[in-house]
Amino acid sequence: MKVHVDSRRCQGAGLCVAVVPDVFEIQSDGVVASLVAQVPDDLVADVEEAVMACPMSALTLAAGDDPS
C-alpha cells in the first residue's frame, strides 16, 4: 500500500502526524509529507485512521507496489 498527500489541500493540522509519525511529517513549510514510499503492513491500520482523521481529506491510501 502507498499513501498520497495532496499538498495543495493539506492545511498542516497535523492529525496524521499524531496518529502515525513514522509515516507522516510536517515540513518546514507547514505541509505534511509522507516519509515512506510503501506503507509497512503493520502501519496500514494506523494510516487508515489518519486518512479518516484528516480534516481536509488530503490523504489517500491505495494498493500498489510502484512508489512513483
Added chain:
Amino acid sequence: MTGLRDVVVVGGSVGGYRTAGALRRRGYDGRLRVISAEPLGNYYRPALSKGFLSGDQDETNLVLPLADDLDLDVWPGAIATALDPARRRLTVGRDGDSEELTYDGLVIATGLAPRRLPLPDLTGTHYVRELAEADVLRSELAAGPRVVVIGGGLIGCEVAATCRGLGLDVTVVDTADRLLAPVLGPTVGSIVTELHRAQGVHVRTGVGVAGLHGHGRVEAVTLSDGTRLDADVVVVAVGSVPRTGWLSGSGFDLTDGVLCTDNLSVLGADSVVAVGDVARTRTPTGATVRIEHWENAARQADVAARTLLEGADAPPYTAHTMFWSTQYTLQIHVMGRPLSHDVLHVLEGRLEDMSGAAAYHRDDRVTGIIALNGPQKIRAHRHLLDRALAVNLPGGDQS
C-alpha cells in the same frame, strides 16, 4: 442490511457529508439527499477562525470537493423545520416555500449554533460559525479596528491570535481566571494566557461583559467591573448550542443534543442516526457525552452510516477523539476527552517552553494526552489513554 432506498441527510457540514460518503462506500446505492442550510456546501470550517480570517485562504481553497461517484442530491440553502419520525416526514423550507419529504433513513447532522449573548443588535458585533459571518468579519478587520473578543475558549483564542497577526489592537475577555482553562485546565490555560500577553493581547480574565454601547454601530464594551473598552469590532465566542429546534415536535430526547445509543442510533425512532456535534451518545457506564470537535464528526460518520445500514447490532463508536488548535506559532494537539479539573502529569519536555506532552488524569484513568508543538508526541503516549498512570512518572502533578 436494512434495505434502505431513500436516505436524507440533514446538515451539510463534515458530519453530514462524511456520513453520505460512508453510506456509499458501504454499498448503499439508493437515493441520497443532503439538506444544507449553507449555500457553499462542504467546506473546512476550522479555517474560519484562522487562515480564512487572516486572508491567507479564500473560499476556493476552503471547499472540500466531493467525490464524483457519490451521486448526491444536495439542496443548498434548504433548512429542515420539522420532523415526524412516526410518519417519516421531514419538512424542509427552501426559497420561501415549504415541502414535506419522505425518507426511509435519516441522518441528523445539524451541528451547532453559536451561543448568543443578550446584547443589543449593533453593527460590528460578530459570531464566527458560518462562512458568511466570517466573511463579513474579515472585511471589517481590513479597516484596522480595535477588536474585543468575548470568550477565551478555542475559537476566541484563535480569533485573537489571528487578529494580532494582522497587527490589530486586541482584547480578550473571559469570566474564567485564565484563557482556555475551562477546556484544557489551569496549567495549559496559564501557558496560553501568557502567550497571548507576550504577543500583545490585552487579556482580561475573571470578568464578565456588562453591555455593548454604540449608536447603530458598536463603540464600546463595558465589563462587569465597570471598565469601558473602546471597540470597533466585537467577536462573541462563548460556546455553542446544538441545533435541534427543528426537532422540537419529534418526541426525541433533546436535552443538550439528540440522545443516541452508543452506535449513534437516535433513541425513539427507527432508521434515524445522529452524527457529530449534535449527537449525545450513551456510554457503557450509562453516562452520556456530546463532543464538539471536527475530527469527532469525521470519525463518527462511518459508525453512523453502518448503524443506518445494519441496524441495532452495528458496532459502537469507540474512537478516541482528537482536536487541535493553532495560535501564533503554538500548535496544540489533544487526544481523548480531558476535563478542566483533571490532574495534569507532564510526560516529556516542558510545557511552559511550548513543547512537550502531558497526560490528563481522573479517577485512576488517563482521560487525555496533550502535545505542544509536536503532534508526534500524541502517538508516543496514546497507549496511556483509559489506563491508570504509574505514580512515579517524571514531572508529577503540575496543576
